[in-house]
Amino acid sequence: MELKRSIRTRAARLVAMFAMALVCALVLVPSAYADGAVACIGEAKYNTFDEAVAAAQNGETVTLLADAETAGLNLSKDLTxxxxxxxxxxxxxxxxxxxxxxxxxxxxxxxxxxxxxxxxxxxxxxxxxxxxxxxxxxxxxxxxxxxxxxxxxxxxxxxxxxxxxxxxxxxxxxxxxxxxxxxxxxxxxxxxxxxxxxxxxxxxxxxxxxxxxxxxxVDNSKVNVVNSTGNGSNGSHFNIKNGSTVDFSRNGGHGLSAGNLTIDDSTVTANNNAYNGIIFTGKGEFKSANVQISGTKGKIYWNAGMRLLKANASLDVDAASTVSITDNKVTGLYLDGGSHATFAEGAKLTITGNDASQENCSTKKDFAQMGGGVMVRSNANLSLPASARIDNNHAALAGDDLCAEQGAKISFGKTVEGDTLTAFNGCGDAITGWFDDSKDARWCAHWTDNTPWHVDAVEARSYETPVALKAAHGVTAAHAEISGTKVLKGAQLAEGDFEFTLSQNDDVISHAKNAADGSFTFGESAFDVTADDIMDTDNHKVSYTLDVAEVKGNKANVTYDASVKKVVVTAVPEDDHVKLTYSVDGKEVEDLASALVFTNTYTKPAEPSEPKTPGASTKQNLPKTSDASLAAPIAFIFAAAVACGAGVVMRRRG
Known part of the structure; x- marks a missing residue:
């Protein structure tokens, strides 16, 4: 009996141990469709991702349960x-x-x-x-x-x-x-x-x-196309909007190449591209846009920071937009023949530091070397805002800043006040306006022996004739003013005491009177000697001969200076200004007023004798008794008195 119980107990224990081992095995051994699954389609789970894809029906979703691999997807069905x-x-x-x-x-x-x-x-x-x-x-x-x-x-x-x-x-x-x-x-x-x-x-x-x-x-998103060995893009239509940021930089061909290009409340950058920074053939529209273009290399001709390619290209930029085209090795903004661009008043347009010299291009073209800032080809039309900053550009042949060929139309405002010529070995002088910068007559305001001045100012407005311009400065004219000094010896000089004449070719052209300090100036006849005056002469030298004399007045006891002084004013070019030199009577002088001196002399008249006091006498004035000087007059007076008395008596008797 005890033996049977022992056998039964052992058997029960063995069964329990086996059951426990089986449970442990089930727990510990992974299941292909439970813990080992990497993907599922609904409730169905799969050991591999590719198995799940193969099992998926058109339009179904395969969900990953863990990181997975695939040998590749060859899909003839819609799949998520x-x-x-x-x-x-x-x-x-x-x-x-x-x-x-x-x-x-x-x-x-x-x-x-x-x-x-x-x-x-x-x-x-x-x-x-x-x-x-x-x-x-x-x-x-x-x-x-x-x-x-x-x-x-x-x-x-x-x-x-x-x-x-x-x-x-x-x-x-x-x-x-x-x-x-x-x-x-x-x-x-x-x-x-x-x-x-x-x-x-x-x-x-x-x-x-x-x-x-x-x-x-591109809607509230980002696009980065960088470091391409060829073009960043090649003619796609771009609609960039709602705070998007787009960068086409460091590409081996074009940067952003487009058909139509819309930039709305977004930023587009195109820096350091080999051909064009931005180029498009269709409709361009910038609204509240921020467009930045720089570093374009120009490895083939007709490249530009921004180029409107062919006659169908157009660009409209609103007043809220900012466009900056700077430091490119090509023209900044280039309009092909027939294209047109309009920048609204208020648009922030900056075109500076661009160099149309084809430094990186082996095939040289004339029109690719004109208009460092802006080039407008025939039948193209460009309207620039008055606020545009277009200066400090360079072109190898003509028009450092603006150039428009025959048949083009361009409209532009004044240069920006406060800008200076600093780029391309600029002189550092302030920019004062637009000046002609034509192919055979480049702007020059700094005279050298080999380069005379060329400073023809050009008005800011619309032109339908060819222009080639530079934002620069002119030559400082010299202001010639004849001044002298009046000296009066022997008396106090008063304002307006004396008058002077200025004559040219024997004709009096001006009058002047002295001030209280003796100075006098022929203000009415002051004149400017300009660069044109210099350039209109064969020897680039202008001289004016004048005579200065004092008007002889009638002031008592004054001896007037009767000299006529010959003044020669000579104007010559010097760097960026007209230089004046003076000579008086053949002698060069540094200070004309100190050399042109007229001296008058006042002579004080002799003082009269003092009158005698009535009743006063001195022994000195009394005649001496033996003095016969008064005998005759006294005798005459006495005789006259006697005669008068006799006459009175005779009348009474009658």
Whole structure:
């Protein structure tokens, strides 16, 4: 009995131990459709991502449960891949889309060194290829494509009527491809790229960022096309809006090359590109835009910081926009024949530091070396705002700042007050206006033995005749004013005491009177000697001979200076001004007023004798008794008195 109980107890224990071991095994051994699943379609779970894709029906969503890999996607059905924040790595091939829509959502996908799609019969020279009507969408997703080691291939190739959509903060980064980041196959168009909702498209170190005619919408997002070996883009239509930031810089061909180009409340930068910074053939419209272009190298002729290419190109810039085209090795703004551009009053336009000398181009063209700031070709029309700052540019042949050929129309305002000539070995002088800078008569306001002045001022207005202009300064004219000094000896000089005449060729041309301090100036006959006066003479020297004399007055006891002094005023060029020298009576003088002196002398008259006091006498004045000097007069008076008395008596008697 005890033995049976013992056997039963042992058996029960063994069963319990086996059951526990089985439970542990079930717990510890992974299940292919539970803890080991990496993807699911609804409730169905799959051990590998590729198994899930193969099982998916048209329009279904494959959700990642963990980071996963794929050998490549060859899709003939609409498919959404929801990464749930997980990573998806393409290990062997890329993506082939057969007229269907692929959406990558909330996934961090990557391709490195992938040079072919799964369809190797034909699509083996790109990482992603889409046949007609197919689309690729990133929704809150990241796709990084690195072409390092992939060979001479494209990243994404669209065949016809395809769409690339980036939305909800998605990031598509394509780098290090020997060919294009995004390429089209020509045809009837319908190629669309939509980048919106804070998303970013980046092409870095590829041949090109956009190759073909895409319709690209950038809405509150970013585009970076940088370091391309060729063009940044090649004729796509761009609509950039709502605070977007777009950068086409350091590309080996054109920077931003477009058909139509709209920039609305957004910033576009195109720096250090080899050909043109921005070039477009269609309608350009800038509204509250911020456009910055600099460092364009100009490796082929007809390059510019911004070029309106061909007759259909147009540009309208509103008053709220800022356009800065600076420090390019080409013309700043170039309008092809028949094109037109209008900058509204108030638009902030800066065109400075540009050099139209084709420094980096082996094929020289005359019109590519004219208009360092702006070049307007025949039948083109450019209207610039009065506030535009266009100065300190350079052109090898003509028109450092503005140039318009025959048949063109250009309208511009005055130069900016306060700017100075600093670029291209500028003189540092203040800019005062527009001056002619024609091909055979370049502006020059600093005289040297080999370069005389050429300073023909040009009015700011509209022109329909050829112009070649430079924002610069003129030559400072000399102000010739004849002054002298009056000296009066022997008396106090008063204002206006004496008068002087200034004569030329024996004709009196001016009068002057002295001031209280003796100075006098012929103010009415003061004159300026200008650069034109100098240039109109064969020997570039102008002389004026004048006579100065004092008018002889009638002041008592004054001896007038009767001299006539000959004054010669000579004007000669010196650097950026007219220099005057003076001589008086053949002797050169430094200070004309000190040399032109007239001296009068006042002679004080003799004082009269003092009158005698009545009744006063002195012994000295009394005659002496023996003095016979008074005897005759006294005797005469006495005789007269006697005769008068006798006459009175006779009358009474009668």
């Amino acid at each position: 891949i929801d990464g749930g924040g997980h990573a998806l790595k393409f290990a062997d091939k890329g993506i082939a889309l057969w007229g269907k829509a692929l959406t990558l959502k909330n996934v961090n996908a990557s391709m490195t060194g992938i040079g072919s799609t799964p369809y190797t019969a034909e699509w083996k020279w790109m990482s992603v290829c889409a046949s007609k009507d197919a689309s690729l969408t990133l929704d809150g997703a990241t796709l990084t494509m690195d072409g390092t080691g992939a060979g001479d291939v494209h990243a994404i190739y669209f065949c016809s009527n395809n769409k690339l959509n980036l939305k909800n903060g998605s990031n598509l980064t394509i780098k290090n491809y020997a060919q294009d980041a995004l390429e089209w196959d020509g045809g009837d168009g319908g190629y669309n790229v939509n980048i919106e909702g804070g998303s970013t498209y980046t092409s870095d170190q590829c041949r090109s960022g956009f190759t073909g005619t895409f319709v690209v919408t």
